Amino acid sequence: MDTVTRLEHDCAQAWPALVDEPLGQWRMRAAGGFTGRANSTLTCGDPGVDVRMALRRAAGFAERNGIRPTLHVVIGTALDSAITRLGWTVNLDHPGGAESLVMTGPLAPGEHEGAHVDDTPSTPWWELTAGSGRPTPAQRHVLSSAAGVGYGVLERHGQVVAAVRGAIVGDLLHVARLAVRPEYRRQGLAVGLLKTLYSWAHAKGATRQALQVAEHNVAAIRLYEGVGCTEHHRYRYWIPC
Structure with missing residues (x-):
């Protein structure tokens, strides 16, 4: 796995959802609506099927588990570039913020x-x-x-x-x-x-740390910068149009 994919999967491992089903290397997650990360499909890696089919399966998983279909998509990836054409939009009303930074640093x-x-x-x-x-x-x-x-x-x-x-x-x-x-x-x-x-x-x-923080939470970002963290990458939450 590339560095971003590995880090995202490590963070997911540290934040276990009630239901976590693999779709190739993707992770379809549900936890009764508690937090965005635990109620979204992590789209890092190869889903093992055509992307359109993967998106349909992610939406079906969400519906079966009583949550809103949501994708966790790293900014700058191939899916991030194509997802608008596939009928999804950024969830600007996401309660935790539509876009988040993943920050890393030493201890x-x-x-x-x-x-x-x-x-x-x-x-x-x-x-x-x-x-x-x-x-x-x-x-x-x-x-x-x-x-x-x-x-x-x-x-x-x-x-x-x-x-x-x-x-x-x-x-x-x-x-x-x-x-x-x-x-x-x-x-x-x-x-x-x-x-x-x-x-x-x-x-x-x-030997190292990672955390996720909403891009609008400037105070928290400054706090973590003060203990040596820097931005590693960003992700956004997407929902069907």
Whole structure:
């Protein structure tokens, strides 16, 4: 596989959908509507059939699983250039943003007071990363069913004020769901928590990181640039016209 395809598949491995069916090298994914990545067909690699047939199968899979037909397409690929002619359009109304950056970088381990990484997610961790201490089955599967997941939290005055999810695939740390309570933002806590997560991952053999962030989320992009990440490539979500 080329570098982009391998990275996309590693990220998909770190973010498991409830249903994940192969179509050649494509991955048709569904997770009850929780997140775009887990409810789209990853179109990296060879689908093993004619592209028009592959698109029909992806749409059929989505309909069978009760989600909107959606394709996850890397910008600049052959499919990205041809997909408009095949009857699909960019989903400009996608709740997470139509276009995302995949950023990569080295690990810069460190420590921060009050920060640690747990082997199991706590109720406060769920509250910050999923919006509720009682996650849905889809949320629980996507965020906590994979092997090699760490649940980072940072505490102040006995309260969890920041949380993050890290999943290790090979030597790659996949970073996701970073959240800081509004009243604790702009205090360097996100960076401190990330560095603590990097230490945890480094001890388990990770040497690099990757993450996905919506192109409109400028603050998050600047944060990740500050810990050494740069843009690797971009992808967009497409839906039938």
